[in-house]
């Protein structure tokens with residue numbers, strides 16, 4: 223019995239699927255996506271195909287355009303060049319197949335956590351089913367005791383989990399997570415990573431996950447996309463895809479395996495951190 | 501072990517228990533604030549009484565509290581006091597309701613739409629710069645000395661505080677929250693009702709409060725010049741007849757009415773700030 227820990231750990235697969243509606247996953251295709259703000263080019267020629275149900279981790283230094291890329295997928299911003307297509311149809315405005323957990327929790331301050339999560343429910347969800355789903359998600363992310371609290375009455379990490387639950391409530395074809403575990407302590411972070419894997423195993427939606435944490439990327443993703451400017455590019459060129467690494471092994475992975483250690487060093491080097499030769 | 505104070509249940513019950521204690525403390529604090537606020541008026545009343553009974557001031561210029569009270573009783577017996585208070589209050593409430601409603605709508609349009617902001621804001625800013633009394637001759641010519649002219653002037657007075665606060669507040673709603681709303685499929689009226697309106701409600705109430713205060717100002721302006729009833733009329737009429745006791749009475753009544761209505765909206769303002777932010 224793991225009664226000491228929060229409800230987030232001891233979850234069973236059955237609770238995940240009980241009120242789940244349709245099981246959807248959409249493919250995402252980036253074709254030459256570029257984005258400039260005025261004269262400043264942030265992204266240039268990002269091209270990659272993401273399969274249905276795939277988990278992609280996006281790594282890159284701060285300010286390289288990771289959030290911008292996710293916002294383009296969601297249709298919150300339009301690319302300056304190129305197209306993003308979801309399941310073959312180009313994204314031209316806010317796309318209801320996506321759900322976004324922003325880098326900041328962005329909860330409505332005057333609503334309880336529960337009411338905030340219910341904002342994520344798809345349109346036309348029957349009321350009773352919606353309520354049940356919200357309660358289930360709140361419990362999943364370990365917020366059952368704070369469901370009636372307002373965002374300013376809970377910690378930053380709790381608000382971030384509520385924001386994750388709001389995105390999950392959408393039952394999206396593409397789940398966009400922008401550093402969803404950034405504000406969490408190490409233990410909760412690991413628990414939430416496991417939770418995400420469980421959710422994905424029960425209902426394999428497509429996930430684009432932005433993170434700063436190489437270990438998190440290796441633990442969660444099928445492939446890791448390293449975003450950044452090539453060393454030989456002009457200093458004002460936009461960031462593109464520097465490398466795509468396929469992570470070996472089925473999830474959950476052994477966090478201490480030798481193969482992952484090698485990949486970790488490789489990715490850290492890509493982020494500009496030198497290897498320490500012992 | 502438990503002496504370390506690490507028992508989570510103990511702390512949570514004590515916090516819960518302290519809640520009613522805190523509210524009584526807040527209640528008595530409010531009582532002290534109310535009493536404290538009454539100190540200065542009482543002192544002034546005493547000084548007033550003293551100055552008049554010691555003959556330090558000329559009674560015809562500066563009536564005693566008693567003669568002001570008697571003037572009130574006298575007007576009350578003639579049925580004029582209640583009538584004047586009622587008609588003035590009615591004008592303020594109707595004018596305020598009209599002006600504030602239009603202010604809400606125009607403020608929302610200008611605050612939400614960049615186009616309307618460009619088209620309307622400069623003109624409204626210009627109209628706002630016109631001193632209130634400048635409207636009076638025109639309103640009298642157009643609407644005669646009936647109720648409409650006064651209510652229109654008060655509505656003009658109530659419009660601007662609401663319009664400016666609502667437009668400004670809507671322009672400053674947290675963009676990230678609005679974007680989150682859009683990301684979850686909200687737009688148009690639904691987005692407005694779910695995100696923008698709740699976000700600006702505290703400012704709206706603050707604007708209403710300003711507008712109500714402004715309504716009383718404009719009421720007196722309107723009644724001083726063109727009325728046959730009401731507290732403003734009482735002021736100008738008594739001024740013509742040299743009845744300083746009635747002038748004092750009217751001023752005191754305006755102070756009490758203005759302060760009371762302001763306190764009511766102040767209460768709403770506090771509630772709104774607690775509920776919607």
Ligand SMILES: Nc1ncnc2c1ncn2[C@@H]1O[C@H](COP(=O)(O)OP(=O)(O)OP(=O)(O)O)[C@@H](O)[C@H]1O
Nearest residue numbers: 259260264282283284285286287288289290291325
């Ligand atoms: N609306 C905007 N107008 C102008 N510049 C913008 C805008 N949005 C983003 N940028 C710029 O684009 C760049 C990329 O921003 P973005 O938020 O995508 O970075 P990020 O990779 O998510 O960084 P972080 O890891 O710090 O979150 C930044 O330099 C930022 O200044």
Ligand SMILES: [Mg+2]
Nearest residue numbers: 288289325400
């Ligand atoms: Mg970012």
